[in-house]
Amino acid sequence: MMLPSPEDLAICSLGECRFPSPLQLGAASGEYHGDFMSDAAKVRFHVELENLDTRPDDLFFERAGPRERLFFDPATVRAAIVTCGGLCPGINNVIRSVFLTLKYNYGVPEVYGIRYGYRGLNPAHGDGFIPMTHELVENIHLHGGTFLGSSRGPQPVEVMLDTLTARRIDMLFCVGGDGTQRGADALSQAARARGLPMAVVGIPKTIDNDIPYVFRSFGYGTAVEKAREVIAGAHAEAKGAPNGIVIVKLMGRNAGFIAAGATTASQEVNFAFIPELPFDLDPPNGFLAHLEKRVRDRGHAVVVVAEGAGQHLFGNLPVERDASGNIKHHDIGVYLRDRVIAYFRDRQIEANVKYIDPSYLIRSVPANCDDAQLSDRFARYAVHAAMAGKTDLLIGYWHGLFVHVPMRLVTSHKKQLSPKSSLWLSVLAATGQPALMVNPPTSDAGPA
Template structure:
């Protein structure tokens, strides 16, 4: 991860906070009430002392929380919520908690939902606004998906900003991953150029858990939990047939957090592959040789592979992109299946190979208890930030605390699973797989 400079962590503000907060909190410690958060409250970037050697130790995030003085008069605010990109457990929890916090904690009279992502802000697709009510959102947290709908791909920034201005929207909550936050950043910058007092606050959403400065995004825990259930079935299938081999492909376009998390939670996986580590298939040290040895010794094997793993194996096939600009990865799951079948057939070894792809199932379920709590906290911290006139920021989760992260930092890089991390070392310990399955030395990767 690229080390930011102190000036990179400064949060944009719309101006002077002239209105008192309606929240029943204190300015100092009290026995029976919470406290307002001061802008002076910071969270240190580095917490490990050895990490500070030769590095600046004066890097701090602004801590998130309710402010005593607000930029907006709550009684006159119009707010909107938009959800973009792929589904993720907990989106409906976020929508509901943003609405409840605005309506009942701050007394905001008008809260709108934007239908089908950023396209709902483009009049070319019709009127994308619906005014939210308590009855609409009362039970949405019990269901997966997004009550508002979603879409991929950008829309013209000036058109979206015109729509928000015409509607008199004061604050926009953008729930999504890196593509969504790039759009949010562009909206916030365009609003500044026009001197429009629009607060744009991002809420991180990705089951891939690859948003920087967010230790864990909501939905990741639920996805891992559901993936573990799939792996349990895969293990039963593998053991239920002679030389049974089952491949489970999980989401993880650029980062292997789901594959690693599900592997360590399951403890029944024998090989795990992530985008951050290369691997070969052919002998002497390629995966197929190790798989053959495992099957001959133990009679079965379970393989977990992230969707972005092994893309180097497809050679010079043409590159395609989705509506968000992301590279469409080739199907590593079916590729591995076919290569495994061919290998064992060539070696005249019986093998019963099965392939499971639960990708769209694990992301469309309701949030579990842990993610429900995390979703609620992300949502409420986002509302506190917007009411105080803070803009062009994402609510981050850093060393167990919620912080304000400038949007440009979020969109400048992705978070990856380091092969040096304790998480990947746990995967190696749980699977027993070799550290590297390559036939030629590879350059050492850097932690991020």
Template structure:
């Protein structure tokens, strides 16, 4: 996986320990001789290089946060600045405000000039001090603005749409001959980014979702025939639902996008839920937001400002179907519905995610100062890597239904309804389908 470099690295690095630029990490940790051949990719190992492309004394960097909130954004901003400022002596770091709109002077606000005092306590709060928005910016206008501001490095914190936008900025700067290093840091609590074994904010989101499950279980368990239905985030992958289920150990049914939802019939969810109520008089159901979309009216291909296909709301649909089913069965139930979607993403990062944010940020700085561009920092086998943006946004990561994570869900819930959809792994997608 070759990474674009802006040119010859001529300046000595102030970093004492550096990484060989030829070091590579394989995409596969285990090779099964009995399994069919699989694509093997080799990625650049992230870390400080011995020589830099940019002279730190003449370098100005920018940071932008885009899309939805995620625990740890402020941690990443803080660590980016601290590594640039203290680790390399970069002269100035700008914080562009309001997402990509901040790169358009006609729409955006004046950027912050980051200082040690400015970032001192920001990691203790959720959200992003820079603000965020969805949607792209006109590439030519943004590059004009970056050139006018004298920005040499841009760090883009966001999901697929954000990184595609970063790639467009890098390509436009290349066409103009402007040496702009664009380095992305993948951001999503859904944990569905390819070549990133765990995205920052995911474990914090799971922890917060687990707290909600505990409350929901208390509600269901405290009344006769109580049912608690909890909807969590997860558009295309059920990692939060699965992780919270295993952490909670109180969930009885976990519904994820990777498994088609069988609702009706003797082997469907409703029949299984009835048996649970008759036997135990309470139940806890967790559903990821992207699950069961086949039961809902199509959105007609409508997309949000980030280019994501708009999902229909599975939560109220499932609540109505469960209530109607038990009414028809003449079994009185008390159903409580919980939707903590935005609650679990707006909190500060926990200790584990705070450490991960710091590592992502510092490796992004190392790559940018060496003149590497058009890449996103990835994480495989506990090693940080450089992933070309075009490769990263070409595929999604999904729950492996044959792997230990999903097996743990089945063991914790004991659910046995519907059909086994088989293992689903990282699969290519077209950019328009993301």
């Protein structure tokens, strides 16, 4: 990851904030129960220094929060919410909190939900707008999924913008991952090119936890909790048969946060594999030799693998992409299962191998308490930003504080799990697996 410049962290504004906020907050500390947030409030990009003489103190995120002066007159605002990409615990919580904040805190008269992601902004797919009411959203946070529906893939930016303009939408809240935020960035730039005062604000949604500048995205904690429950069952299955081996495949296309989080939460996993680290299968130092030793010593094993791990093992097989342009990974879980079965069979070692893929189960459940709280806060900070006329930004979560992150910075790369991080070191400590299961490189050169 390249270090951003101060200009990279600058937030776009639609213009002068001329309207007083209706929120009952104070302008000075202690005046009321809470205070407005000044644009001068910043959060350091760097919070750790290896050398105290180093002073990288010129990089700051703008801190999120309610502003005392607003760009939009709340009484005339029309707002819309769209949810895109895969499901994630907490989406309905976000929708509900965005609506409640707009309606009851700011007094916004019209809020719309957009059906089935960005395709709901393309008239070719029909009218995707739903007028939102309190009765409509009252209990949606108790359910998984998104009551608005979702879809993958882009739609023509100018067509979407024409639809929003025809509906006189002033602000659009885009709930989704990196593909969604690329679309939000394109919409925001197109609106500015037309001179339209439209605020486009992103809310980060991914159970993979791979959005940069978001320490923890909503839904991740629930996914880890549900994955831990699956691993508990896998452990019981493994111990319930002679030389029982259970392989659990978890979500994690490009980042291994769910696999690592569930492993450390469970403490019953013996091997964990993530996209960030390569591994070999064959002896002497490949996974299969270590698995054999584990089974001989302890009589069972539990293996967790992220969906994006081990893709190098498939060689030059053709690669496909989904509607959002993401690589559709080959099924590493089934591949590992078949290789394990073949390895133990060839060595005439009894092995009872089972395979579990709970991917869609853990992403479609309601949010747990922590994620419900996190969803609510992301939503409310997004509304505060939009009302103040801030646009082309995502609500980030940086070292325990909510910040405004320029969309172009969010979409520049994906966050990944560092093999040097405390989380991965905890995985190695919990599993006892080798730090690397890679064989020495072989040389094709003959004797000198």
